[in-house]
Amino acid sequence: MSHSHRNIKSALKPILLIVALFSFAVTAFSFAQEANADSTDEPHYSTVYKEAKKHLGTSYVYGAVGPTHFDCSGFTKYVYKKSIGKSLPRTAQAQYNGTKKVSKKNIQKGDLVYFGSSKSSISHVGMYIGNGRMIDSQNRGVVTEQVYAPWWHVVGFSHPTDLSYDD
Template sequence: MSHRLIKSALKPFLLLVALVSFSVTAVSFAQQANADSSDKPQYSAVYKEAKKHLGTSYVYGATGPTHFDCSGFTKYVYKKSIGKAIPRTAQAQYRGTKKVSKSHVKKGDLVYFGSSTFGISHVGMYIGNGKMIDSQNRGVVTEKVYAPWWHVVGFSRPATLSYD
């Protein structure tokens, strides 16, 4: 067989090998992208757990599930819904989680209230549209973040959540 004949017979085979390799690589990248997004905990799980406790009574120092204080509620919701442990008190939750700016706040982030970032006295979970779910003297409720009785001092992200 001549060198030219071998070369011309080899071209379609090499093209087929290249196409198969490209297809396998593309499928692998697509699977990895899907795995990356599904590896993130879902906001819907966190929100669903929080909503289950609407109306639960407030008791100072309580960590649930029959009574909550503000930080006991956020701690319980994150642990129960996605297995994420966060510190016990509102001040410690602020110190121990990643800070985010008001312009980058997302559903599931925590919002803190008080006199300053050194004097945090309350925490709630942001649920979108300027609202939060929190435990306060009326129990676990949904309310506006920017209300006359609250002074927002910061936001944090206890976990990176997926919003699918």
């Protein structure tokens, strides 16, 4: 090997090292950006909850889908669509049938709570807001109330979409 060839080879080593380190840094940075994008792309529970709260006191009308009157499933369908663009089926039974089921112990804020005589005979739906409470449209209009009230018989829970939370 000639003397000049050895000089070129030794001169290339630091350049190759810099290129390798730069490539690693760019890869690590873009990976971090992707991971960050995933967490911020998830719709936020507070967006859904704020939309639901806007309608407290709105009157109940059977078959109504908002925004001036709601029935129970019309309310949950409207809130999810208006707040985060998530489409839900029209009726309480169809919302239960068409969304991912969760157990009582795994329920999260924003999940839906279903009521009726059985899982195949659902007559009411509300949105869980934490601490055993829900927001729903019923004969008193849109209200917040306890999930476990004497006039409701809980038959199931579902997770319509993944949401991110502050707490």
